[in-house]
Amino acid sequence: MNTHGLLGRVVVYLSAAVVAVPVSAFLGLGSVIGYLAAGMAIGPHGLGLISSVEDVMHFAEFGVVLLLFLIGLELNPRKLWQLRGPILGTGGLQVALTTAILAVALRGTGLSWNMAWLASMGFSLSSTAIALQLLRERNLMPTPAGQTSFSVLLFQDLAVIPMLAVVPFLGSAEASAGGDAPWISALKSVGAILAVVVVGRFLVRPVFRVIARTRLREMFTAFSLFLVVAIAALMQAVGLSMALGAFLAGVLLADSEYRHELEVDIEPFKGLLLGLFFISVGMSVNFDVLLARPLEIAGAVGAAVLLKAAVLLGVGRWTGLKGRECVVFGLALSQVGEFAFVLFGLGGQLGVFDAGTQAFLVLTVALSMLTTPFLFMADQKWIAPRFNRKGPTGIVPGSAASEPVQTKDGAVIIAGYGRFGQVVGRILHSRGVPTVFLDHDPNQIDLLRKFGQPAYYGDVRRLDLLHSAGAERARLLVLSVDDMETVFETARLVREHFPKLPMVARARGRVDAYRLVNLGIPVVRETFHSGLRAAELVLKELGLGAYEARRLVARFGAHDESRMRAAAALADDEKALISLAHEGRMELEKLMKGDEEQGRAATDDGWG
Amino acid sequence: MQAALLRAARQVSGLSIQSIYEAYPDCVIDVKAEQAALAEAEVLVLQHPFYWYSCPSLLKEWIDSVFEFGWAYAGGTALKGKYWMQAISAGGPAEAYRREGYNHFTIEELLRPFEQTAYLCGMIPLKPFLIQGARAQTEGSLLERAGEYALLLERLKEGRFPERHSSL
Numbered sequence A: 001m002n003t004h005g006l007l008g009r010v011v012v013y014l015s016a017a018v019v020a021v022p023v024s025a026f027l028g029l030g031s032v033i034g035y036l037a038a039g040m041a042i043g044p045h046g047l048g049l050i051s052s053v054e055d056v057m058h059f060a061e062f063g064v065v066l067l068l069f070l071i072g073l074e075l076n077p078r079k080l081w082q083l084r085g086p087i088l089g090t091g092g093l094q095v096a097l098t099t100a101i102l103a104v105a106l107r108g109t110g111l112s113w114n115m116a117w118l119a120s121m122g123f124s125l126s127s128t129a130i131a132l133q134l135l136r137e138r139n140l141m142p143t144p145a146g147q148t149s150f151s152v153l154l155f156q157d158l159a160v161i162p163m164l165a166v167v168p169f170l171g172s173a174e175a176s177a178g179g180d181a182p183w184i185s186a187l188k189s190v191g192a193i194l195a196v197v198v199v200g201r202f203l204v205r206p207v208f209r210v211i212a213r214t215r216l217r218e219m220f221t222a223f224s225l226f227l228v229v230a231i232a233a234l235m236q237a238v239g240l241s242m243a244l245g246a247f248l249a250g251v252l253l254a255d256s257e258y259r260h261e262l263e264v265d266i267e268p269f270k271g272l273l274l275g276l277f278f279i280s281v282g283m284s285v286n287f288d289v290l291l292a293r294p295l296e297i298a299g300a301v302g303a304a305v306l307l308k309a310a311v312l313l314g315v316g317r318w319t320g321l322k323g324r325e326c327v328v329f330g331l332a333l334s335q336v337g338e339f340a341f342v343l344f345g346l347g348g349q350l351g352v353f354d355a356g357t358q359a360f361l362v363l364t365v366a367l368s369m370l371t372t373p374f375l376f377m378a379d380q381k382w383i384a385p386r387f388n389r390k391g392p393t394g395i396v397p398g399s400a401a402s403e404p405v406q407t408k409d410g411a412v413i414i415a416g417y418g419r420f421g422q423v424v425g426r427i428l429h430s431r432g433v434p435t436v437f438l439d440h441d442p443n444q445i446d447l448l449r450k451f452g453q454p455a456y457y458g459d460v461r462r463l464d465l466l467h468s469a470g471a472e473r474a475r476l477l478v479l480s481v482d483d484m485e486t487v488f489e490t491a492r493l494v495r496e497h498f499p500k501l502p503m504v505a506r507a508r509g510r511v512d513a514y515r516l517v518n519l520g521i522p523v524v525r526e527t528f529h530s531g532l533r534a535a536e537l538v539l540k541e542l543g544l545g546a547y548e549a550r551r552l553v554a555r556f557g558a559h560d561e562s563r564m565r566a567a568a569a570l571a572d573d574e575k576a577l578i579s580l581a582h583e584g585r586m587e588l589e590k591l592m593k594g595d596e597e598q599g600r601a602a603t604d605d606g607w608g
Numbered sequence B: 001m002q003a004a005l006l007r008a009a010r011q012v013s014g015l016s017i018q019s020i021y022e023a024y025p026d027c028v029i030d031v032k033a034e035q036a037a038l039a040e041a042e043v044l045v046l047q048h049p050f051y052w053y054s055c056p057s058l059l060k061e062w063i064d065s066v067f068e069f070g071w072a073y074a075g076g077t078a079l080k081g082k083y084w085m086q087a088i089s090a091g092g093p094a095e096a097y098r099r100e101g102y103n104h105f106t107i108e109e110l111l112r113p114f115e116q117t118a119y120l121c122g123m124i125p126l127k128p129f130l131i132q133g134a135r136a137q138t139e140g141s142l143l144e145r146a147g148e149y150a151l152l153l154e155r156l157k158e159g160r161f162p163e164r165h166s167s168l
Helices: A006-026 A030-042 A053-073 A077-082 A084-108 A113-124 A128-137 A144-170 A182-214 A217-237 A242-253 A259-283 A287-292 A294-319 A323-332 A339-349 A355-390 A419-430 A442-450 A463-468 A484-497 A510-518 A526-541 A546-569 A574-597 B002-011 B031-040 B057-066 B112-120 B139-158
Strands: A412-415 A435-439 A455-457 A476-479 A503-507 A523-525 B043-049 B083-089 B129-131
Touching (some): A006 A259, A030 A128, A030 A355, A053 A128, A053 A259, A077 A084, A077 A242, A084 A113, A084 A144, A084 A294, A113 A294, A113 A355, A128 A259, A144 A242, A144 A294, A144 A339, A182 A217, A182 A242, A217 A242, A217 A259, A259 A455, A287 A294, A294 A355, A323 A355, A419 A435, A435 A442, A510 A546, A523 A526, B031 B057, B129 B139
Parallel strands (some): A412 A476
């Protein structure tokens, strides 16, 4: 097979992932190890199906960018500001301590100061991709350990920027990177960040609105991707971290009505690119170097992970993490991160390291990433049970207050905010029941948000939108979208994935109502009830008393509802339906005359 | 109060319970269905709060429409020989229901229209189950009364009826 063409390579990547990841997940190892193993197998040092790791890695770093964009989407500026303490304090302490201790230790092994500093800076960083993926897979993000990990990772992503700026000064060769004076590049950076803020705050939403109005899904996806890629490109152009720019853009859009739709659109790209990133880490494991100096490498990996974990445990304890929380925090960030590759790459170019040292360090980083999933497994097997017995110090997944989705527990989700859903929503609102609106019409969403109602743009048939609207914790779902096929599809989806979520649906006509009745969903026929009210008015105009007219209409309504239910059971049998209809008409005639022929009316009810 | 009694009643198996305010929120009663249920029964217990010395309006409407001319009376014998009982909670204390009290009449006197309804349909009125001073009940005493009610229903089911009621 020609694995040099683009298609050939794509086939190799995808097949390796499709084989290795499910196996790894099945063995309880999580997806990260699967991707890493796939990478090792197909890489230049494994089967050699792929030869150029660097290009892929560069491309796959985009997975990290998208990951940070998504993380940003879940954090609005207010929440970010609340996290400033952990980010600067805990993050700063961790990076400073790890760098200082490691630098001294590395100097002790005979490296020059410059080498020791650069190596230890790289080693102080952890892998956002691996740590967050692992924490998310285990639903530990909302716990204190998850939140602290996230804050520290965020600081590290920020810290990369000055670190990259320092590398040229550590090199023996004269700084060859860029000719700008420091103040010009600082100005550029500030300008770029300002541009992102202005664009994210004021320009993006109107554009999304226009695009949403076209109802072309793929345009929405295209624009979402364009947005992230463009910001990343801008950041790279001024020498800032792409991931950081994307994160910033995410934060700025966290409050927007398109948040859920953006999440839904970007998620698959993020997943695949992040997978590719892990594959490329796997591919960069150089078995030749490993075989040549196995003990040294193992020692270096062990020492790095151990030292990082030790510092993290200390810092974690200092911030007030207790017991198992602290262990999870220490383990989650114990690997060396992807930015180390970038730093060491630059260090190699600028002559801080010789090629041998660089290969050694890169291998150490890659192998340290491999250890984390196994450490997590070990934790779950041996460490977690000890804490669980103690109870309160154990972690309850998903229990923290900082859940990203704003849906309050016990909210009613109203899918479809037309004239119909509006009435339902207003009544619920008057009762103080929290509501969340979903609609595919940007104008409606816009209107709702002006009134301060939680409302999101998107297609309710998408499972992920329902998830992010909080369908697990909602009290009820009102299906009031115009398109009946959408109603049925959503109803089936909800039945399958949220079996405990009750639904109430609006049906356009009788046949739609049959289908909903057969699904066991309480149904309201849209025009039926207004028809009843009209009949009541007509009867009054014809001279019936208001009470009598209301009674007749109510009687008819109850009769028709019960016939409809009976007919629903026979919805596929035309003959049975016809005879049922005939029977129904006779019964109805009797019923409507009923009041007059018998009972009160027959003996003079005193009102006549 | 009524909810506690209803809960107690639901604990007793083998009763046919119809909560009319739940079944007929728009006040249109399914007469045929109610008559069919009555035909099956031996004892009719009307459980209700005492509103303005009578039953709540929907229960009156229920009687008005279900006890049809020619079915329940005037030649109709559908209810003949069945027992009639009311389970009533009244806000005022027992002392209020006497000449010297602020309600002036006894509960039995006030229930006379119901008593006569039973007579006209050939039914046998039983002594009512009364909770008076409903507003002054504590959670504990309420539970106690609900227990007594359940016991009474249990006995009715077994055919052990309380004494007949007559203010004649």
